Amino acid sequence: MSTVRPRIVNSPLVAHRGASALAPENTLPAVELAAARGARWIETDVRLTTDGGLVMIHDTTLERTTNGVGAVARTPLAAIGALDAGAWFSPAFAGTRVPELAEFLKAVLDCGLCLQLELKENSGLEEELVSSVARTLEAHWPIGDRGLFLSSFSERCMRLAAQALPQVPRALAVEYAPRDPVERLAEARCQILHVQAAATGPEARARLSAAGLEWAAATINDPAEAHAFLAAGATSILTDHPDLLG
Template identity: 50%
Template sequence: MPFTDPRPLATRERHNAVVPDALIAHRGAPLLAPENTLPAMRAAAEKGARWVEVDVKLTSDMKPVIIHDDRLDRTTNGTGFVGNTLFEDIRKLDAGAKFSPDFAGTRVPTLEELVETVLELDLGLQLELKPTAGDDVETAEVALAAMKALWPVGRSKLFFTSFSIRSVHAAARLMPDVPRAYAVVAPPRDPKALLDETKCQILHVQHEFMPEDALKRLADSGIEYAVATINDREIADRFFKAGAQTVLSDLPDLFG
């Protein structure tokens, strides 16, 4: 369903933006379906999202799966660390019942399943490389090797992001033509210098750590930046007025 673009005209018409849209659906639609699952991607698309964000991690046998936390406990009926668990054992887990009995039997998606669903729904994809501390390079290498085979040649609407500088640098080496975003908690003193250093085109910031002086630095830098995670229209409007290109939201229809 269409929504009203809340951004200033200059932001909407920015021709060099990696993400031209106002909203990226954070982990799909995590208030409507279990986060980072295929039902969450479908729910986001049904609510009008054009882009989704998901997290990819490695199992103990180096298989890429779509899950956010280091541990399995919060979102599945399993226990322990993703990085200590075999792929076949993760695939036996229920990733939906904790959210609602209606989603019982939902599985942790493979990266292949996730990409197939994104392409089927004609969505853009923000793939966050979410390493377990220590496998930063390996997470990028495995995930991007898969993406080279899965993502259609010539199709844009894809970028990689990470809080890990090692993951980001690995992505720049492995798939240099795909844009990258560097995610931070504390706003940088020199946003443009940070993007140059990290070899990224976008900066992702957390809205809770954004005082007025940091907003001004971001606006004055002229970089493309996105803000996470915003579920309030007024807060989103504040950041758009300050020059943000995009927000990440748990509400795919925040601007509906």
């Protein structure tokens, strides 16, 4: 397993896709509102376009969070940049665009936030995604001077990230807590485990905490549940409400 250790987490709350309860997810307004509501960490998703661009969008397709149609991976960067990514959330955000990774990074830095960057893979394009993300981070992020870690549900992406950016900590995202979380992280060359709160009961929480590793739970929007996970040993929780913990 890699000897890279995660940077000390200075907040138990990570703003999930920005302040996504208050603004359209993964957009610049969501970043700004997360910071304004007191968040110190923000989580976001990055995907490849058909021509190798990097855009901030969670879904494989455009329909839910833009006025576009079709797969992100089959759409050119310029076409995605021309879409409206805000009107679906509220008329007040009409005209909001899907940001590219470089401009998103600038917004995060300008707002004084730390970043969890989730790599959303397309099967067979993991190398292209990781190498492109690595180049962009090296060009636009002060690696080592500001909190940053990469995450993914794809073990292949995480192993590639360990090669491309060995100095950046990595988190493996899973739905269910593995029986041997330490072994699972070692296989994926990660140091942090992210689980789905809805699938992580008391026994699983106890097992994760007993393993002595850093782990987080997503997505929690109830304050009592958030405090229960933190009390059980979670390092942090991901939430759509950046002021959830008061």
